Amino acid sequence: MDLFHDNPLLAGVRQMLGSFALRSMRPIAARHDREESMPWALMKEASPFLSQTAALDGRKKLTGLEDDPDPKKPRTAARIAVVGSEELGYGCAGIALALAGSGLAASPVARMGTDEQRAEFKKLMSGLDDQGRVKVAAMALSEPATGSDISGLKTIAIPDGDHYVIRGSKQWITNGLSAAVYVVWAQADPAAGRAGVRGFIVARGTPGLVPGRKETKLGIRASETAQVHFEDCRVHKDMMLGQATSAEGAATGLSDTKKMLDSTRPAVGSQAVGIARAAYEFLLDRVRGGSLHGTPMASHQHIMFELAEMQMEITASRMLAHRAAWLADHHQDNVAEASMAKAHGARTAQLVTTRAMVLLGEEALEPDHPVEKWYRDAKIYDIFEGTGQIQRRILARLLTGQNPT
Amino acid sequence: MDFTLDAEQDLIVQTVRKFADRDLRSWTADADRAGTPPERLIATATDLGFFDEVSRDDPASYAHLTRALRGFELGRGCAGLAALLETNVEPALAVATWGQAAAKDALFTSLSTGGLAAFAHDSRGLLTVVPAAGDLHVSGKLGPVPALAIARHVLVAAGGVLMLVPTSKLTLTPITPSGWRAACWATAQLDGVVVPADHVVSSDPAAIATLLAWARVSLAARAAGVATAAMEYAQAYAAERVQFGQPIGTFESLIRLHDDAVTGAIAARLCALHAAWALDARRAEALDLASRARVLAGDVVARATIDAVQIYGGYGFVNDYPVEKLMRDARAFEALHGDERLGRVLTERRLQEAV
Numbered sequence: 015m016d017l018f019h020d021n022p023l024l025a026g027v028r029q030m031l032g033s034f035a036l037r038s039m040r041p042i043a044a045r046h047d048r049e050e051s052m053p054w055a056l057m058k059e060a061s062p063f064l065s066q067t068a069a070l071d072g073r074k075k076l077t078g079l080e081d082d083p084d085p086k087k088p089r090t091a092a093r094i095a096v097v098g099s100e101e102l103g104y105g106c107a108g109i110a111l112a113l114a115g116s117g118l119a120a121s122p123v124a125r126m127g128t129d130e131q132r133a134e135f136k137k138l139m140s141g142l143d144d145q146g147r148v149k150v151a152a153m154a155l156s157e158p159a160t161g162s163d164i165s166g167l168k169t170i171a172i173p174d175g176d177h178y179v180i181r182g183s184k185q186w187i188t189n190g191l192s193a194a195v196y197v198v199w200a201q202a203d204p205a206a207g208r209a210g211v212r213g214f215i216v217a218r219g220t221p222g223l224v225p226g227r228k229e230t231k232l233g234i235r236a237s238e239t240a241q242v243h244f245e246d247c248r249v250h251k252d253m254m255l256g257q258a259t260s261a262e263g264a265a266t267g268l269s270d271t272k273k274m275l276d277s278t279r280p281a282v283g284s285q286a287v288g289i290a291r292a293a294y295e296f297l298l299d300r301v302r303g304g305s306l307h308g309t310p311m312a313s314h315q316h317i318m319f320e321l322a323e324m325q326m327e328i329t330a331s332r333m334l335a336h337r338a339a340w341l342a343d344h345h346q347d348n349v350a351e352a353s354m355a356k357a358h359g360a361r362t363a364q365l366v367t368t369r370a371m372v373l374l375g376e377e378a379l380e381p382d383h384p385v386e387k388w389y390r391d392a393k394i395y396d397i398f399e400g401t402g403q404i405q406r407r408i409l410a411r412l413l414t415g416q417n418p419t
Numbered sequence: 420m421d422f423t424l425d426a427e428q429d430l431i432v433q434t435v436r437k438f439a440d441r442d443l444r445s446w447t448a449d450a451d452r453a454g455t456p457p458e459r460l461i462a463t464a465t466d467l468g469f470f471d472e473v474s475r476d477d478p479a480s481y482a483h484l485t486r487a488l489r490g491f492e493l494g495r496g497c498a499g500l501a502a503l504l505e506t507n508v509e510p511a512l513a514v515a516t517w518g519q520a521a522a523k524d525a526l527f528t529s530l531s532t533g534g535l536a537a538f539a540h541d542s543r544g545l546l547t548v549v550p551a552a553g554d555l556h557v558s559g560k561l562g563p564v565p566a567l568a569i570a571r572h573v574l575v576a577a578g579g580v581l582m583l584v585p586t587s588k589l590t591l592t593p594i595t596p597s598g599w600r601a602a603c604w605a606t607a608q609l610d611g612v613v614v615p616a617d618h619v620v621s622s623d624p625a626a627i628a629t630l631l632a633w634a635r636v637s638l639a640a641r642a643a644g645v646a647t648a649a650m651e652y653a654q655a656y657a658a659e660r661v662q663f664g665q666p667i668g669t670f671e672s673l674i675r676l677h678d679d680a681v682t683g684a685i686a687a688r689l690c691a692l693h694a695a696w697a698l699d700a701r702r703a704e705a706l707d708l709a710s711r712a713r714v715l716a717g718d719v720v721a722r723a724t725i726d727a728v729q730i731y732g733g734y735g736f737v738n739d740y741p742v743e744k745l746m747r748d749a750r751a752f753e754a755l756h757g758d759e760r761l762g763r764v765l766t767e768r769r770l771q772e773a774v
């Protein structure tokens with residue numbers, strides 16, 4: 015199941031992004047973590063190959079290859095995403111999110127949008143913003159009172175002639191402060207319940223769209239997270255997603271939103287694998303030349319069995335992500351595998367970084383220590399894009415058809 | 420066998436708990452953000468008798484059990500500030516127990532005028548200690564050490580020697596690590612710092628082992644306090660936060676996370692108290708119990724703080740809520756003095772190889 019066995023395309027993606035991670039991400043990671051700043055310069059430098067609208071561009075930009083136009087043929091998008099995400103997570107998870115977080119907004123537009131909406135989204139994302147920075151997008155689903163249970167959305171979209179008036183607040187939105195374009199989810203038809211939820215493309219500067227306060231966070235601090243308020247924000251009805259039949263079939267409100275989350279989970283799990291691998295390799299490097307009271311570190315089971323354990327977990331997590339992606343690329347259902355990949359990757363990242371900290375002892379107390387940063391970064395993978403509990407709830411429901419509480 | 424506190428212990432626990440709940444918990448977030456303790460901390464703690472409790476003339480009467488009871492409460496309040504409040508104990512006890520008159524004079528004169536002292540254990544072996552003309556010359560890197568940035572003295576355990584060094588002899592670099600940010604950490608680069616013979620506190624391995632046991636028990640008790648605080652916050656939050664139409668505290672998986680962490684915190688506290696009791700009773704197994712208490716408390720505080728963030732969900736990851744700080748704070752309990760398990764394994768291996 016290892017994606018690299020006979021696939022030069024994926025091996026190429028890995029090699030290219032892996033060297034980008036070491037050369038371009040690592041040297042600036044500590045600074046952006048400390049300063050809680052987005053790596054705008056790197057984002058611009060990387061934009062020729064790491065597009066903020068990759069979900070809409072197909073694979074050409076990164077790999078130079080056109081997508082196969084035959085929709086029945088296996089795709090490579092999901093596999094490219096997991097292989098690339100591991101490398102970017104290996105570089106720096108916060109920077110990875112700054113480089114690729116717009117994909118969360120681009121992917122529902124790609125899946126559910128009309129041609130006009132896709133074109134509009136790409137237009138809004140083209141060029142530089144008024145501060146000369148590459149443009150980023152935000153996907154605004156979560157709300158102060160609604161994270162795991164997205165059926166409880168309070169943000170509403172009230173029809174008003176050719177427009178919808180959006181009212182509500184969004185919480186923890188990646189790129190929420192700086193985005194050039196927002197994809198916001200709101201209840202457009204309360205009578206329809208869960209089927210009434212729709213996404214809307216809203217351009218920055220639209221009256222009533224008010225970016226809120228930026229959060230100070232435990233980890234992934236190079237990625238911006240902020241509240242976003244919609245204060246009677248008028249959006250043309252043409253900008254509502256899921257009004258037309260999309261490539262995936264008719265859009266069906268919340269369930270389509272959930273599908274969108276399923277599709278990004280393997281890559282999110284992979285990013286976590288990248289963090290784990292970073293910490294593991296850091297230790298391995300230390301062990302190779304190191305000694306402990308005069309004996310080689312490599313001769314100590316106390317240390318080496320921990321590394322063996324880490325290697326096992328990392329490999330297992332990676333395989334799960336690869337399998338979930340392979341299924342998606344082969345047009346097969348992967349809901350369970352995607353949840354496993356995400357939850358397992360998150361667990362591995364936390365386990366490996368925590369153990370690595372212990373083994374490093376006082377060294378890990380030094381400010382700007384990379385392993386300490388990875389420890390803080392790892393935690394988010396068990397929270398966003400469906401918490402660890404929510405992934406297990408999905409798996410449990412698939413087992414018996416029932417939601418355990 | 421009786422777990423009841425005596426009247427004095429009870430009074431101390433009640434007083435410190437009140438101080439932790441009222442003062443430390445209200446200072447902790449700002450102190451963490453600013454990377455410095457509140458100005459009132461030292462004055463308030465001095466009033467409470469935190470800094471001059473070790474008797475120069477009768478160190479043997481010092482009660483580690485009382486200290487562990489207190490440390491647990493302080494940990495519940497704020498790990499970083501607790502480290503400052505506990506900082507004088509190891510230097511004062513060690514110097515009073517083993518030190519020569521010159522070192523005692525220097526340290527206790529300073530302490531009596533509000534000076535603080537730090538304790539640094541060179542667990543990474545970064546210092547070299549070379550005898551020269553009766554003195555010791557010390558070179559290399561010291562730290563990171565909590566309280567070192569504001570301490571007048573530092574008790575250094577390195578190269579099999581325990582020595583008292585005035586911080587005026589060192590070039591300190593104040594640092595703010597990710598955890599215990601208000602604890603006034605520093606590192607120092609030593610370039611042949613001369614420690615006169617009368618400031619060498621001990622070169623007896625048993626003395627150093629005992630000193631480390633004091634520190635381990637104190638760390639373990641505070642770690643149990645942090646774990647307990649994490650779960651107090653998590654339980655209160657879980658009772659309020661509603662998802663899927665019910666408080667998240669009613670979901671069995673979260674009940675279990677909370678329950679296991681509380682079990683761990685209770686066990687960690689008891690192990691620390693037991694080790695402290697053994698130290699006070701001069702029991703042979705005290706040093707081993709102290710080390711075991713720290714192993715357990717390190718595991719427990721790591722797990723509990725990570726799970727508290729989990730229970731808070733997205734709010735757990737942001738600085739407006741108290742638990743992400745606890746996850747950062749948890750690390751120092753395991754990091755200071757190095758990997759406790761590794762030390763145990765190496766010691767046991769040497770013993771077995773000698774058999």
Ligand SMILES: Cc1cc2nc3c(=O)[nH]c(=O)nc-3n(C[C@H](O)[C@H](O)[C@H](O)COP(=O)(O)OP(=O)(O)OC[C@H]3O[C@@H](n4cnc5c(N)ncnc54)[C@H](O)[C@@H]3O)c2cc1C
Pocket residue numbers: 118152153154155156158159160161162163185186187188189231234239394397398399400401402403404407419660661662663667670671672673729730731732733734736
């Ligand atoms: C850094 C960051 C970036 C983010 N980026 C975005 C973004 O770009 N766009 C966006 O829309 N959102 C974003 N989010 C929000 C994120 O998706 C939510 O935080 C996440 O879904 C969890 O929701 P919550 O925080 O409301 O936690 P809650 O849902 O309140 O969960 C709290 C706890 O309860 C548990 N729980 C909830 N339900 C159950 C159940 N049924 N059974 C057992 N346990 C349960 C959870 O697992 C968790 O442990 C981001 C969050 C963070 C922290």
